[in-house]
Amino acid sequence: MDYKQLKDDIKNHAAALGIDKIGFTSADPFLSLKDILLAHREKGYESGFEEPDIDRRVYPELSFEEPRSIVSIAIAYPSKLQNPPRSEKGAYRGIIARSAWGEDYHVVLRDRLAKLESFIRERVPDARMLSMVDTGVLSDRAVAERSGIGWSGKNCAVITPEWGSWIYLGEMITNIPFPPDTPVTQSCGECTACIDACPTGALVGPGQLNAQKCVSFLTQTKGMIEDDEMKRKIGNRLYGCDTCQIVCPINKGKSWDHHPELQPDPEKVKPLLIPLLTLTNREFKEKFGRSAAAWRGKKPIQRNAILALGNFRDESAVPVLSQLLKEDPRPEIRGTVAWALGRIGGEEAAQAVARALDTEPDEAVRTELRKAVNMREEVLNK
Template identity: 35%
Template sequence: MSTLSPTDYRALADQIRHWGAALGFQQIGIADTDLTLAEQHLHQWLERGMHGDMAYMASHGLKRSRPQELVPGTLRIISVRMDYLPPDDDGEAVLADPLLAFISRYALGRDYHKLMRHRLQKLASQIEAEVGPFGYRAFVDSAPVLERALAEKAGLGWTGKHSNIVNRRAGSWFFLGELYTTLPLPTDQAEADHCGRCTACIDICPTEAIVAPYQVDARRCISYLTIELDGPIPEPLRPLMGNRIYGCDDCLMVCPWNRFASPTAEADFSPRNGLDNATLCSLFAWDEATFLKRLEGSPIRRIGHERWLRNIAIALGNALTTPAILTALESRRDDPSELVREHVLWALERHQP
């Protein structure tokens, strides 16, 4: 490795982009390890308690913001993105129908973690075949990594006011992954902020979780409430959740830059089990065995059946009062789970005249 010249590394970086495109990544960028500013923002966010019950955000010391402490010897991070928006998706129509269940578009198909990590491993193997052994580790939401800050440094986009990465040519409907390396590759130019005076994402947020531009209070965010929060969902926020049972895409749907987003070409990200337009009642009827079987290979599976029912109970409480809705709720009035029962009773009270 020490025999490679700066010119060789520039050629290697170009080759890495070529290999990455062949592996299905829509873009590849390269960043250094200096995340000083992101570290400051992270600490301020944690000090204000905006991470809620996500203790893991604060439990790894400085490893999250200092890549060399997570993987000693790291010099550069190869940051990748992969589009996931299903073709012909009509999430707005699902949101507008209170009898349907809205699931964040990223979770409609197979879990992206293994797919992207496998592709990153293939990329690393191709680099190794070209230059010989080198140090690396692949990450896809699997370790304390500031993936959005790294993507921004690598030129994949800028951090929008909703805190997601926005790309001028691709919007925000994409996953991120990283390959930490010991290679002194040339770095890419960070993208400038192009949000301008737009506040569409702030204005649309159902629970007002975007408390200021670029600041999201997770404790109010529907994605946190439906996926990360383990216990009861605070009652004042329940009516604001509508029919969103797993995640929330409102800030992405309204972003003007997403008119440039392209649908995914990955078959694994296509909707499964009819989750793109399923009714609340049909999903609420799943017992645990059905939940585990139908959602095998899905990112939704990790929240477990109990939280699945909790989330749907809230959506049923926000739905139109129909015989089918009432029957569904009554079927779980005496559910073995205290958490489910509490949310079902809340929902039933919402339908009282």
């Protein structure tokens, strides 16, 4: 079998498979990654969403018997909304990160990888292949970088010369000995725009992310966000954060609309905030079920919507927030409402907080209620 010719055939056919860029690398261990991952863990920078076994992230042979190659794919996604709805007083909106626009990228990438597997199997019937998307054990970025897809940016994203960093990544381990591609030699150079713009200082150095401070990570947690500064830094983000990609000069002017299933519905990716607060599980599934933003359920998005209303200081939201404070069974939601009411201020919000202090059984929520009282007192004393 001429594996170089097969590789060329795959590259020539990639666009027909819906793949924007494809690269090949050996299945050798990612030894340089191991020290980085160990240091990351030692410093407490992990998100907790990663594969916990570092060796499995480094050694492909722990997931696939006798691997010979890894194939990396990239699919470009849009970064700009056509005719985006605007936030207005009394009708404020949140924003969902571009990585969750359109159909869930896990579904899209699995479809592309399945098509790639079929293309290969027609030519190599006994080929063995194992495809992974995001939740696989390997580091998508490390595979993509070694496969020549792009370079690892200071914002921890893989940046391609053609598509910028607005790309989804997936990979496939196989027993086919494809000749490897050459890594991209381009780099970020002296640019530190992403590090300078990070809202919380989570980019602690070039290519180093403290996930515990990352707004994208915070928006996906399920509990109450205790740090008041972090609550403010989230702004009106409902899921994810694009700041470090938006400011990247390589991404300037880049937006892709050639994958119809990835095109966003403006009303879903920049939704009105107040209606989100009372969504039932069924309504949430209907609105967000096909989006990658749905994977953690409705509670994080509702909590983030409450934070956004507080950050907007939206007085029109006080009645519905007061109702949630009184009736919602979830302490994370009640505690977040308490903070938002304190931030919004005004007599109606203060009365809702005072009433809740008389009946609230959860101590963490009571702490937030007392903070809200203090916020009001600080305003009155100015």
